[in-house]
Amino acid sequence: MMDGELGAFLRSRREALPPGRVGLPEGPRRRTPGLRRAELATLAQVSVEYLTRLEQGRDTRPSPEILAALADALQLTDADREHLRQLAAANHSRQLCPRGTPAVARTVRPSVRALLDAVRDTPAHVTNRLGDLLAWNDPFDRLARPLGLLDGSRPNLPWWLFTDERAREAFADWAEMADHQVAELHRLRQGDPATDEFADRLARTVGLPFADRWRRRPVPAAQHGIRALRHPQAGPLRLAFETLTVGDAGDQWLVAHLPADPATATRLDQLLGRAPGRLRAVAG
Template identity: 80%
Template sequence: MDGELGAFLRSRREATPPARVGLPGGARRRTPGLRRAELATLAQVSVEYLTRLEQGRDTRPSPEILAALADALRLDDADREHLRQLASVNHNRQLCAGWRPSVSRTVRPTVRALLDAVRDTPAYVVNQLADVLAWNDPFDRLARPLGMLDGARPNLTWYVLTDERARDAFDDWAGVADHQIAELHRLRRGDPATDAFAERLARTVGAPFTDRWQRRPVAAPGAGERELRHPEVGALRLAYETLELADAAHQWLVVHLPADAATAARLDRLLDRRPGRLRAVTG
């Protein structure tokens, strides 16, 4: 994570239009974002100090300075929390000497039993790299025709960004790609495996990945709705909930539910069950 705090601040400065903070835009700007001097004035810090922060030469700003920068940039809650975590890593580095996060690919038997118990709705378990570690039969019927489960180690981010079938499956492909990369970045936490995975994606995908990754997105909601076009039953509108597993190394259970009556009926057909077995959560 060396230099990440400064890089994150710079990414947010360059993404903040002057009008958002009450400054004129002007036609002679080289970038649409704030100049370093403008942010320094708004946050009441020196340009020299802000330069040191962004270049990674100062890694332990005080909470007051971080708050001033966050306020000046109008950061949302997700960005503020990520900034706080980056600062915490730097302040507590001496407590974590030699520690490295690990990527777990082993799912507890009780979690597998839980997946089987959730027999009426698609559900699966992922780690911080978006490796799909385990899933139930409804998710298999939903995802396998789309190509999501191809290969010995299926990965949702790799599927979305490298498989052409993903662009047919998701009407809002760009939004889904944004979500996957934001989640990957949010959960990075100095993990070398995440950085290695990001490098593979950069080599394979190019700009559709690197442009998003360099923006350092972190706002990836754990609940919401997603529209999917399935080759066997057509359009599906699915609500999803993400639950972190207790005592597991960075693993999450994701459950999909129909978001409308039409989707509920189509899932019934896909899963070969009597109509009305699974009710829509909205609508």
């Protein structure tokens, strides 16, 4: 994880916690969003100086007891607690096994491309930690191209989601999708300056819809689930997605999309120009 990410995450949750939820007055003279640093330090029974060092990234190895006290004081959800645990574990691992940050992967092995072609009935693509679409099969091309996702020489999912109005038309749960993409960028940063450069460019281009989420640090959602999609040619679709890590480096992922109900299976058959019933719906 990026140096200081643990502290930045704690600060984001402190600033998002309304004082009233912990029994403190919410007066009009407050200049700090959420809790003040001194208030959180009191609730967690740590010193303000130590909390300052944590939030500024000058201390990256808090004890489990301190993390638990901060999590309780911040009233973190189970997902937030798990993310906090992962950040702390990553900091310990970096000190035990220091290594350089690998470059962002932009090439796909021939065997992975062959795998994409082998799943010819299922829309699937390969992505890296910036959300670049590195390779995809014909079913995914037919699914994604009418949405504008594959426009340009280097298609990128987060960039399309935030900059293309067709993305908002395609996803009824656009805000949830946006949270997930920002959370994934944070989760996969791995000390890579290219991620921060990408986030800076996207923030300058989009403004608050991205910048606010980047600062707020939403926690990643599951790597599988069901998404509702309003396709301009096929109509409403419910797609079950699964995310699989490709290779040993863990810097590329293959994402496959399956119909989540019989109606979607029928519409996908029509979109892909194949005989009905080639791809069965999975249980939702």
